[in-house]
Amino acid sequence: MVNLGLSRVDDAVAAKHPGLGEYAACQSNAFMKGIFTFVTGTAATLGLQMSIQRKLKYPFQWHVLVAVVTGSVASYWVTRVESQKCSHLWLFLETGQLPTDVHTVIGTSKQEEAERQMSP
Numbered sequence: 001m002v003n004l005g006l007s008r009v010d011d012a013v014a015a016k017h018p019g020l021g022e023y024a025a026c027q028s029n030a031f032m033k034g035i036f037t038f039v040t041g042t043a044a045t046l047g048l049q050m051s052i053q054r055k056l057k058y059p060f061q062w063h064v065l066v067a068v069v070t071g072s073v074a075s076y077w078v079t080r081v082e083s084q085k086c087s088h089l090w091l092f093l094e095t096g097q098l099p100t101d102v103h104t105v106i107g108t109s110k111q112e113e114a115e116r117q118m119s120p
Contacts, residue, residue, distance in 0.1 A: 019093025026086040034079030042071030 046067040049056075053063075091099050 017094065019090065022093060023086060023090045026089050027083065030079055030082030030086055033082050034075045037078040038071045038075035040071075041074040042067045045070040 046063060049063045049067065088099055091097070
């Protein structure tokens with residue numbers, strides 16, 4: 001049986017999806033990076049605010065609020081990016097092909113269009 005967090009996956013399902021363990025490890029790593037980013041982002045923002053407190057006079061509760069919001073936003077962004085990488089890994093493990101990136105396709109077509117306009 002394969003463990004996914006606290007739940008166990010049946011052997012038949014694990015056999016059908018051989019990359020399940022790697023995907024689970026990737027997601028776990030993404031969530032740990034998010035938690036680490038939250039803690040360090042909050043602490044860094046709070047420390048920065050404390051160091052410039054002489055110029056900006058406002059109550060300590062606002063220091064904490066701003067620090068927690070900043071840490072949360074940074075944590076969300078890191079977790080989202082890392083989870084997207086895990087999604088791409090899962091698709092690769094299941095299909096053997098990498099998903100096409102919409103931004104790359106759009107960027108390529110714009111670049112080709114610009115090259116066509118420059119050539120005589």
